Amino acid sequence: MATRDLQGVLDAIGSATDLPIVVFDLDSTLFLARSRNLRILQDFAEYGCGRYPDLPEFAASLTVADLGYMVDHPLSQRGLLTDGLKTELRAFWAERFFTDDYCEHDQPTPGAPEFAQACHEAGALIYYLTGRHISGMALGTTTALVKQGFPLFRGRTVLHLKPTFEMPDGAFKKQAVADIHSYGGSVVATFENEPGHADTLRQAFPEGVHFLLDTVHSPTAPEPHPEIVHIPDFRL
């Protein structure tokens, strides 16, 4: 690859001599999972407003940028998070975050639909690899991908979801490596927000360039490998 950046990925796809493959994670990579957290927090504020009268106004003032990995991040930042509120909000969140109804409205990371389209048009197989589970999130995921203009249902696209909710994401992504190899192509690039998953892909596909979205990641994530390229979003 000429340059280890997004334009370099498109150039490498265009000059590939075998099937070029680009692997994209979804949550906090192509989609802003924080936008789902924002909706859940605002819905909770409406639902719990009797007990937390200041919450609706505070929640309504927030933007996606105020949200973090955990749904209660803006409340703890403001010193508004009590133990009772935290327990109730996290239970409300857990019932909604991993559902079709909520992931359907996710906002894309800036430039993500256009970049995925450009990769597809240049000839790449687009491989969406996500820890979302089939039985609860397949419908919302496909709806959001199509609605936001990501390539799907037109050939040379794969949407690989977790078979069960309970399966750990790390084990799932390690297993998916065999499927990606089975196409017999070359992985040009992978995109992740979790340093651990990015490193799984880096080790499995040393021919590619591996990108890490500087969005949010698990608080227990390892240090990213130094070869991994950091990007803020998908704008060229």
Ligand SMILES: [Mg+2]
């Ligand atoms: Mg992710």
